[in-house]
Amino acid sequence: MTFTEPSSPCRGDSPSVKPTTPLITFLERIQETARQTFGDSSFDPKFYLDFSLKLDLLTTGGCFQQLARPADFVPEPDGFLSEVENLEVRSWALEVHSLWKNLSRKVSGRVHKRPELHTLLPLPESVVVPGSRFREVYYWDSYWRSATTPVKDSRVYRVGYRGLLASKMYETAKGIVTNLISLLDEYGYVLNGARAYYTNRSQPPLLSSMIHDLYDRTGDVEFVRKSLPALVKEHSFWNSGIHKVIIKDAQGCDHTLKSDKQSASKFLNDSDRENFYRELASAAESGWDFSTRWMRNTSDLTTLATTSILPVDLNAFLLKMELDIAFLAKVTFENSMAERFLEASQARKKAINAVLWNAKMGQWLDYWLNNTTTCEEEAQTWECQNQNQNVFASNFIPLWIELFYSGL
């Protein structure tokens, strides 16, 4: 076989060595990232240099830039892994751990420069996204991360904030908190998600739990001191007028707007339609969109009545927030703040048990305000028959809080 390619550097008559092309330089970056991510064992460097691009180099390079592999990610974290004795479970744990690098992103410089061109909102630190079609940060997913990234058999993993802490990725965990606080500073509350169409609502408030768990692991008092004002601000938001009517600015529900409009077309006047949008947005804010939990008639979405319900989970999350703030205030010697939030938590615990607890069923139940009353009214007469006796996972959220299972 003869080799006749004229510019071949192998030919003795050509002294010049062909320079590395931008494509090879780029693929070498991929190669090195893969080596650091997957480790050296059974690593084949050639595999990465043989990739072909589907889009031009500039576009591909830009996308790769956004896949910010977290700096504190290591392929095999020390600590929890070695304690998992069962080898199958250990390799599964490693697989779950490896999801962090797939779910990490950096908001592109283009979004920071020209935010008006994007629905994605700029965030200061690297982000961790739920995956699949959800390519932006979500508030409560940041705690209970739902990773729908296909891994071998397409199982859905839940690798939460606590998972990040178990993986010892404390800097990434701090970045998540910093991002959420930046939304809170900008909008007055942590948005449902980091998109322009999520600005009319929040999601179940778990920021205090993140900061509490981070402190437990790192003992970083300075970070707590910096974060505390944001938590107090968030507490005011959830206890302000807006949550008496739930959502003031009823804009409907983002990308589901078309189908929302179809449902809303059933309402003949503007005020009923607006009210329906408010119920939709509130259901989205609950994180349970669109569960029958919020419907008067479980087979008809237009009977959503989210704002007429006192939900077990939201109240439990708020109680947890009050306890967390009291604890974190104590850690930073803010004693009067600690006292204030402890008192607030005691009052809420009493109310949760008075209104939502059902002794016969041995669980807490959502409470339906009757048709004619609204959350704006101060005085209510609580009646057991207004409790929703259906069993939802949310009925047991209070058990997540030590106060309830320890009988304090």
Ligand SMILES: OC[C@H]1O[C@H](O[C@H]2O[C@H](CO)[C@@H](O)[C@H](O)[C@H]2O)[C@H](O)[C@@H](O)[C@@H]1O
């Ligand atoms: O995992 C992300 C979130 O996914 C669902 O909600 C999101 O999509 C909904 C419909 O497309 C939208 O109405 C909602 O505002 C979004 O948050 C899920 O219901 C959420 O619990 C979850 O955080």
